[in-house]
Structure formats: structure tokens, C-alpha cells
Amino acid sequence: MTTRVPVLISGGGIAGLTAALLLQREGVYPVLVEKHAGLSPQPKARRFNPRSTEVFRLLGLAAEVAEASAPLASFTEVLTGPTLVEARARELSGTMRERRRQQARIPELSPGPNVLCPQAVLEPILRRAAGERGVSVRLGTELVSFAQDDDGVTARLKPAGGEPYELRADYLIAADGARSPIRTALGIPRSGHGHLADNLDLYFRADLTDLAREKPFNLCEITNPVASGAFLSVNGTDRWLFSTADFPDAPTLGDGDWHDVLRIVLGLPDLDVELLSRSPWESAMRVADRFRAGRVFLTGDAAHMMPPMAAAGANTAIADAANLAWKLAAVLAGTAAPTLLDTYHAERHPAGYAIAEASSTVRGHVGDMLAAYLKPESPHDDLLATMFGTQYPEGAFVPDGRAPAPAGHYAPAGRPGTRLPHAWLDAQTSTVDFAGPGLTLLTGPGNDRWTSEARRLGLRQVTVSHPGWLAEVCLPDDGALLLRPDVIIAWHSASATPLADALPRVLGTAPVPA
Incomplete structure (x- = not known):
């Protein structure tokens, strides 16, 4: 006999885990499947804004998130230079002064702080909380197919090394990433600016504790003839990310080649460097034309793919989850009509499209985005209106x-x-x-x-x-x-x-x- 559950979530990243926890808070116990058994080898999203940390606060996770983000709490500098050693803070323009003034007002407007907490650090907190609160989290399990009818969704699930089985759900949440097999199967088209740039992230280990103590940077734009791009702090001591787009022949380069590149752009020719992973990725804007198809709902990158400069992708995913979870719970409880679920697309599609479009104003790699952001004449929206005034x-x-x-x-x-x-x-x-x-x-x-x-x-x-x-x-x-x-x-x-x-x-x- 096929087991029936209220909600099946495909995808165990930020979007899926947040949706699972918010559903549980509303009294609904979903099943979450994630095809990968472990965590991503990349730190991924790092900046979580107050609207997101308000959600973590409502979930009772504020203290854990604060502790996890503590190592990068003082890493606020934005630098630029030919190497990290030579990099210095730009002279503050009027635009940057205004942005800092707005940032300083955030504690007046929200109980949630702005935090730097790499996704690879945050996800285990959310995953552990979900399991402890009764959510069925099934790692190493892939949703291989699904079919929906007027009464529910039948999903075929395949555990790693196990036999496939079926699960019946009232509703399915697709939190399965930018390539979303679920969105593809539904035939939902996407709109937006499309492809913007090809990038490569080099995640590496190197002891930069002393250098970071001298210049605690969040981001550092690098303009170097060998490689341009940007450094991002991951833990503030020995884990870092360098994002570049200067190597179309990247697949032919070995770890030793990348070690040499990193030493050059760091400005430390004798530094001991270990490459932990390299990850090619596309900077693009693609927003699904529909966030709902029957009993299936798209969230996070499955719904809206956007460049990372505004640090909006994961934050927008959390807002999706918050919007959808209570509506599903109300319909499942019988206190709301199924038509309430139509408002998920009505509310989140224009918000997601606007955020993705605003994140796509610069076409290039992370260094290009950062340079454009720092230009004195760079246009800027009111940060507080964007964050709190939608x-x-x-x-x-x-x-x-x-x-x-x-x-x-x-x-x-x-x-x-x-x-x-x-x-x-x-x-x-x-x-x-x-x-x-x-x-x-x-x-x-x-x-x-x-x-x-x-x-x-x-x-x-x-x-x-x-x-x-x-x-x-x-x-x-x-x-x-x-x-x-x-x-x-x-x-x-x-x-x-x-x-x-x-x-x-x-x-x-x-x-x-x-």
C-alpha cells in the first residue's frame, strides 16, 4: 500500500529545509527527499538578511544561527586591488556612504541581524532541527518521477542503493534547484535576461589568519592580468573562495595549476594552498512563468535563478517558503479554501522577478559585479525599502x-x-x-x-x-x-x-x- 503524506518536498537545500520547518511549525509534517547524502562541497550562499533571520527567529533557531555566523561577524570590509595582499578599501563615495548609513539603521527596523553564514554551515542546523522536530528527512533519495491528479501527487522515489518506492502526497514542493527536473517535467517556461556569464569558483584552504586579522574582508575585487575576479571569506581563517571567469580552458588545468594561480592573486608566492573543490556555474536570470502547476509549487532557484551580487537568491527562497508554508497548512487543516494557494504565484512571482532583475544589472563575473557596485556613480535603490518595504x-x-x-x-x-x-x-x-x-x-x-x-x-x-x-x-x-x-x-x-x-x-x- 502506498503511504500518503500531506506534503512532499524535493530538495534539501535552504528552500526545502526552511519550507519543511515552517510547515512543521504550522502543524504539518512533510517528507523531504534530497538526492545527495552529504553537504555541498561549496559554501554557496553566505549573506542572510534580516528578513531571513526573522524567519530563523520564528523557528527558534536565532541563537544557533548567531553562533554559526560569529566567525565572520567582523568581516565587513570590501576591498579592491591586484592581489589580496595589496588590496585596500576604496575611498568611500557618496553612494557607499549612503549604503552604510542605511545598513546602520537595520537594527532599528528588525529583530533579525544581517549575518554572514555560509550555506554549508547553515544547512546542517536546519537539517538537524527538521529531524528533531519530526520531519522525515530522507537523504540520498531522489525523486525520479511524479504524476498528479485532482486528489494528489504520486511520486516515485529512489534511495541510493535501494529499491524504488512510491509515495502519495497532497502537495509537492519543488525545491530542486535551478535545473529543477520537476519544473522541466511540468514544461514551465522561464523568462528574463537569460545567460549573463560563465564563472568558476575555487574553494580552497590556506592559512590567512594573520592577513585576515589585518583586513577582515567580506569581499575583495581582484584585477590581475593572470586572473580577475573576487575573493570571498568563508570562515575567516583558513577557508576561502575565489570566483573568476577568466579561464575558458579550465577543464584542462590541474590542481597544481590552480595552486599557482591562487598564490599569484593572493600575492603570497610561497603559501601552502589546498584546492578543496572547483565548481563552474552560470550567472543568469531565469524566472519561471508559473510558480504553481496544479498541486506542485516551485520555490527557490527552481522558481527564480539570479546572479549572486545582491545576495538575494537564498533570501528570496526563504521568503518563498514563508509565503507558501502557512497557506498549504491552512488548506490542509480545512480552514482555508484551495483557492488560497493561487495567491502564492500572485504574490511571489512579481517579487521574485523584480529581485532577479535587480540582481542582473551587471553582466559579468563576481569581480565585475563588485566593481560596478562600488563605482561612485553607481545607481542604488533604497536598501531599506527593498528589504522591508515590498x-x-x-x-x-x-x-x-x-x-x-x-x-x-x-x-x-x-x-x-x-x-x-x-x-x-x-x-x-x-x-x-x-x-x-x-x-x-x-x-x-x-x-x-x-x-x-x-x-x-x-x-x-x-x-x-x-x-x-x-x-x-x-x-x-x-x-x-x-x-x-x-x-x-x-x-x-x-x-x-x-x-x-x-x-x-x-x-x-x-x-x-x-
């Missing part, structure tokens, strides 16, 4: 009649379809912490009108008395906000739609008026 054009929320949030600067006002602003309510508690499980009604201190209403509608109610926060979200003392588990506001009491009518519209159980 507004969904339509989806699982009820507009309140106000004009859209400004695109050019961050000005939160509690609009439905935007992220809930952060405020510390005490030394440990942020307003963001009230997101999920399930929907939450946040009320001002004059909450008499809402207590019985929340009880009648089956909503958890939390009273917030912070005057500054209430003003920021345009909420009077007797006002209320409906908060989704992904920290997005679903309804504001300024709306002409009463809460009792708004709730079924958010959950898809009532038609949206024309």
Missing part, C-alpha cells in the same frame, strides 16, 4: 483603500500586503514575534471591541500598547491588524471591510468583490 500587488489580503507603499524609500504604515513593522516591546519580544502559527489579531490597548470578535472567529489575539509602533502602523488605540504567519499584514481596521468579512476573503473561502 508590497504585494494582490493576494491573500484585503486592501484598505490607501495608496500603495512608496517604492523609493521605506515608509511603513501598516498597509495590507506589506511586512509588519518591528518594535521592541521588551528586552526579548518584537512585534514580529507574534507572526504565527496561524493568523493573529494584533489590537491596540483599547481592545474591548476585539476580544469577543477574535474568540468568535477563532483568532489568537495579542494587545500591543507601544505608542510609537501604533503610530507607525496608523492604528488608533481601538484599532486592529490581522497578521499572517509570514509577517505580512492581511487586514487593517481602517478598511471599510469588517474583520468578519475580511477573514474569509484572506483565506479564499469567500469571493473577492469585483
Whole structure:
């Protein structure tokens, strides 16, 4: 007899693991399969922004992530030079000063920090948490085929060295990477700028502790006649990455050749170097035209492939997972209609496309991207608006009649379809912490009108008395906000739609008026 599960996730990277943990938080226990038994030989993504670390906070993993990112906490410098030894920080332009000013404001706006934590370090934390919390994580198991019908998805799974077997799931999440066999099987086309550059990452071990102590760099642009590109810090002591695009004959070069190249661009001719892995990769922008096909949902790189300069790929994947998990959980629990799942594409496709396009403004390797980013005349978006101020054009929320949030600067006002602003309510508690499980009604201190209403509608109610926060979200003392588990506001009491009518519209159980 074929086993049935609520959700099957194909892919055990950041997107798949985050989706699994968020589903479990909402009371759904998925099965996750990953064809590789071990971790990637490359560090992959490193920068996780506050929107992502807010998710880790909601998952109770903030302390572990902070500990894992501690080795690179002071590695903030961006350098440039012909070699790492000769590299120096660029003179700060007005653009760079503005970016640093914006970065300095992040602690005011989020309980989650910006962290440097290589994916190869973060994934074991997420994997361990998933297993400990009851998620079935099946490593070394590949999804080889699937078929869907009106009632579910039947997947054929193949463990390494074992016999294939079938699993039946209500829904399938494709978190299986940029080449996504699931997306390919569904025949979903992709749009965007396409190919931008071919790159090669050299992941190597070398003791640079003393040099790194002198210049704790996050990124270092290298312009050298032997090889141009960029160095990236992996652990700040003996593990590093050099990314280049200057070697079309790379397959013909052996480890000894690469050792020589690395010594030259490091500027340390006698350094002991060990090449741990080399990984060719394509810089490209390709966004799936559909993030949903029936009972199958695309997340992460399967949905949107983008260049790495804005460090947006993994962060966008986490936002996908946060958006999708609570919706699947609500439909599986019977509290929402299946039509709620249509809002995943409606919300995440325009967001994913915009982020991928913004990440594709420079065509070249990582060094080229970094050089363009550092140019004094380089255009820049408002970092805070980009990170915290995104507004969904339509989806699982009820507009309140106000004009859209400004695109050019961050000005939160509690609009439905935007992220809930952060405020510390005490030394440990942020307003963001009230997101999920399930929907939450946040009320001002004059909450008499809402207590019985929340009880009648089956909503958890939390009273917030912070005057500054209430003003920021345009909420009077007797006002209320409906908060989704992904920290997005679903309804504001300024709306002409009463809460009792708004709730079924958010959950898809009532038609949206024309």
C-alpha cells in the first residue's frame, strides 16, 4: 500500500529545509527527499538578511544561527586591488556612504541581524532541527518521477542503493534547484535576461589568519592580468573562495595549476594552498512563468535563478517558503479554501522577478559585479525599502483603500500586503514575534471591541500598547491588524471591510468583490 503524506518536498537545500520547518511549525509534517547524502562541497550562499533571520527567529533557531555566523561577524570590509595582499578599501563615495548609513539603521527596523553564514554551515542546523522536530528527512533519495491528479501527487522515489518506492502526497514542493527536473517535467517556461556569464569558483584552504586579522574582508575585487575576479571569506581563517571567469580552458588545468594561480592573486608566492573543490556555474536570470502547476509549487532557484551580487537568491527562497508554508497548512487543516494557494504565484512571482532583475544589472563575473557596485556613480535603490518595504500587488489580503507603499524609500504604515513593522516591546519580544502559527489579531490597548470578535472567529489575539509602533502602523488605540504567519499584514481596521468579512476573503473561502 502506498503511504500518503500531506506534503512532499524535493530538495534539501535552504528552500526545502526552511519550507519543511515552517510547515512543521504550522502543524504539518512533510517528507523531504534530497538526492545527495552529504553537504555541498561549496559554501554557496553566505549573506542572510534580516528578513531571513526573522524567519530563523520564528523557528527558534536565532541563537544557533548567531553562533554559526560569529566567525565572520567582523568581516565587513570590501576591498579592491591586484592581489589580496595589496588590496585596500576604496575611498568611500557618496553612494557607499549612503549604503552604510542605511545598513546602520537595520537594527532599528528588525529583530533579525544581517549575518554572514555560509550555506554549508547553515544547512546542517536546519537539517538537524527538521529531524528533531519530526520531519522525515530522507537523504540520498531522489525523486525520479511524479504524476498528479485532482486528489494528489504520486511520486516515485529512489534511495541510493535501494529499491524504488512510491509515495502519495497532497502537495509537492519543488525545491530542486535551478535545473529543477520537476519544473522541466511540468514544461514551465522561464523568462528574463537569460545567460549573463560563465564563472568558476575555487574553494580552497590556506592559512590567512594573520592577513585576515589585518583586513577582515567580506569581499575583495581582484584585477590581475593572470586572473580577475573576487575573493570571498568563508570562515575567516583558513577557508576561502575565489570566483573568476577568466579561464575558458579550465577543464584542462590541474590542481597544481590552480595552486599557482591562487598564490599569484593572493600575492603570497610561497603559501601552502589546498584546492578543496572547483565548481563552474552560470550567472543568469531565469524566472519561471508559473510558480504553481496544479498541486506542485516551485520555490527557490527552481522558481527564480539570479546572479549572486545582491545576495538575494537564498533570501528570496526563504521568503518563498514563508509565503507558501502557512497557506498549504491552512488548506490542509480545512480552514482555508484551495483557492488560497493561487495567491502564492500572485504574490511571489512579481517579487521574485523584480529581485532577479535587480540582481542582473551587471553582466559579468563576481569581480565585475563588485566593481560596478562600488563605482561612485553607481545607481542604488533604497536598501531599506527593498528589504522591508515590498508590497504585494494582490493576494491573500484585503486592501484598505490607501495608496500603495512608496517604492523609493521605506515608509511603513501598516498597509495590507506589506511586512509588519518591528518594535521592541521588551528586552526579548518584537512585534514580529507574534507572526504565527496561524493568523493573529494584533489590537491596540483599547481592545474591548476585539476580544469577543477574535474568540468568535477563532483568532489568537495579542494587545500591543507601544505608542510609537501604533503610530507607525496608523492604528488608533481601538484599532486592529490581522497578521499572517509570514509577517505580512492581511487586514487593517481602517478598511471599510469588517474583520468578519475580511477573514474569509484572506483565506479564499469567500469571493473577492469585483
